[in-house]
Amino acid sequence: MKFLAITLITDNADPVTGAAPPVRERFRQVVASALRAEELGFDGFGVGERHERPFLSSSPPVVLGHIAALTRRIRLFTAVTTLSLLDPVRAYEDYATLDHLSDGRLELMIGKGNGTAQRELFHVSPEDQWERNSESYELFRRIWHEDKVSAEPRFRPALAGAEVLPRPYQRAVRVWHGSATSRESVELAARYGDPLFSANVTHPIGPYAELVRYYRERWEHHGHDPARAVVGAGTAGYHAARTSQQAVATYRPAFARYLAAHRRQGVEPVFATLEDFVERSSALIGSPQQVIEKVHRYHAEFGHTVLHLQAEAGGLPEAEHQASLELFQSEIAPVLRREIPDPSFPEL
Numbered sequence: 001m002k003f004l005a006i007t008l009i010t011d012n013a014d015p016v017t018g019a020a021p022p023v024r025e026r027f028r029q030v031v032a033s034a035l036r037a038e039e040l041g042f043d044g045f046g047v048g049e050r051h052e053r054p055f056l057s058s059s060p061p062v063v064l065g066h067i068a069a070l071t072r073r074i075r076l077f078t079a080v081t082t083l084s085l086l087d088p089v090r091a092y093e094d095y096a097t098l099d100h101l102s103d104g105r106l107e108l109m110i111g112k113g114n115g116t117a118q119r120e121l122f123h124v125s126p127e128d129q130w131e132r133n134s135e136s137y138e139l140f141r142r143i144w145h146e147d148k149v150s151a152e153p154r155f156r157p158a159l160a161g162a163e164v165l166p167r168p169y170q171r172a173v174r175v176w177h178g179s180a181t182s183r184e185s186v187e188l189a190a191r192y193g194d195p196l197f198s199a200n201v202t203h204p205i206g207p208y209a210e211l212v213r214y215y216r217e218r219w220e221h222h223g224h225d226p227a228r229a230v231v232g233a234g235t236a237g238y239h240a241a242r243t244s245q246q247a248v249a250t251y252r253p254a255f256a257r258y259l260a261a262h263r264r265q266g267v268e269p270v271f272a273t274l275e276d277f278v279e280r281s282s283a284l285i286g287s288p289q290q291v292i293e294k295v296h297r298y299h300a301e302f303g304h305t306v307l308h309l310q311a312e313a314g315g316l317p318e319a320e321h322q323a324s325l326e327l328f329q330s331e332i333a334p335v336l337r338r339e340i341p342d343p344s345f346p347e348l
Contacts, residue, residue: 001295001304001340003333004232005037005311005325006046006079009057026056027063033311034067036322038074040329044107045311046077051085051118061094068102075105079308080178082113084133085122087156088140092164096144099169106170109197110137111178111185128155130184137188141175144168176232179211186211190218195230198302202236203270204280209301216303232306233298237283239316240327244286248278251285254315284309288331295336305342 007030013020021029034045045067047060057063064076076098083091099106112133113119124132132155139156142149143164152158177189180199189196196215200208212231219229237254241247255274262269271277277285282298284291295307309328313321 001333001336002043002306002342003328003336004044004046004077004079004306004308005033005042006048006077006234006308007033007057007311008048008050008055008079009063011054011056023056029312030063031067031070034074035070036325037311038071040325041333042074042329043306044075044077045071046079046109046308048079049082049113050115051082051121052115053117061098064106065098065101068098068105073105075107076102077107077176078109080109080111080113082118083110083136083140084112084129085118085124086136088136089143089156089159089162089164091136092140092143093166095173096164096166096168099173100166104169107174107176109176109178111180114180130182131155134184134188137175141192144173145171179208179215181207181211183211183214186215187218190215190224191222193219193222193224193228195232195306197232197306197308198234198304200234200236200282200298200302205282205298205301208233212302212304229303230306231302231304232308233302233304234282234308235284235310236277236281237285237314238291238309238324238328239285239320240288240291240324240332242287244290247286248274250316250320257315288327291328291332292335296339299340305340307336 009026009030011020011023011026037045047063048055048057049060051058060078060081068076081091095106095108112129119126119129135153135155139151139153142151147167148161148163149159150161174195176195176197177185178197178199179185186196196212198208198212215231216226216229220226237251239247239251241250252274255277259269271281277283284294
């Protein structure tokens with residue numbers, strides 16, 4: 001099993017001081033998290049893409065380009081690139097450039113994206129968002145693999161023998177398809193023989209596991225070798241400590257802030273208590289052995305070999321979060337790497 005640390009670069013108030021840090025400081029914190037992830041032995045670091053409050057992650061290639069210059073080993077992920085909002089030609093130029101700057105450490109994760117405000121910002125309707133995502137990916141993929149492209153897409157001007165530069169460093173970049181609730185992303189991934197990354201953060205395991213099963217069915221339908229299907233999965237939260245009691249006690253204030261945020265938005269939380277959150281969500285909160293056992297339970301449903309954790313503290317005291325990440329890499333990750341092999345990552 002391989003492990004990613006992911007951030008969406010939220011612009012939230014500090015849980016201790018109650019003040020939001022300056023934007024420049026938030027970006028510095030993200031870069032520090034990436035450096036720490038490489039130091040600890042994480043396999044990848046991901047930056048999300050959002051174009052609305054409370055996120056500052058509107059330009060992942062810029063952030064990842066800076067991180068690429070400061071790191072040497074860790075692979076660099078988008079989580080996710082919202083192709084339904086982007087011109088695929090321009091997106092290709094950004095990521096082909098990043099591919100060179102990172103010496104081929106780029107891995108893309110694409111999706112249609114969520115959020116009404118960002119959709120309105122780019123004048124994308126709910127009715128055409130999936131069609132835009134599919135068309136943009138198909139054109140992006142062609143540009144990546146073909147030196148000159150002619151195409152007449154619906155949502156951008158036609159291309160006639162277009163040569164888009166630079167040509168990529170990796171001739172076959174891995175593209176993951178982020179999946180939350182719909183079959184469209186699953187079908188697109190299966191059709192092209194691409195890996196799937198299940199969000200797995202909002203609800204109990206049931207609907208996510210159903211989509212993963214559908215992905216494997218469609219993968220075979222499209223003629224791909226079942227043994228080569230690759231699945232990743234997210235986690236709703238993470239905190240490990242020497243005992244489960246200590247882990248839960250430390251996480252309780254962060255969960256209280258999670259409930260408070262739902263109340264402010266007028267949204268009914270899926271998990272009303274921390275105990276329910278620990279038991280039924282994908283959150284990994286407990287002792288190292290409890291975390292290992294829960295990952296195995298989810299693996300029995302997903303068959304996933306890549307797992308993401310939150311790179312940043314997310315409401316926990318920073319010192320506690322860092323200690324928890326260190327515990328993960330020293331006592332949890334080695335066991336999961338040994339017990340859940342992943343022969344397909346990162347080789348293409």
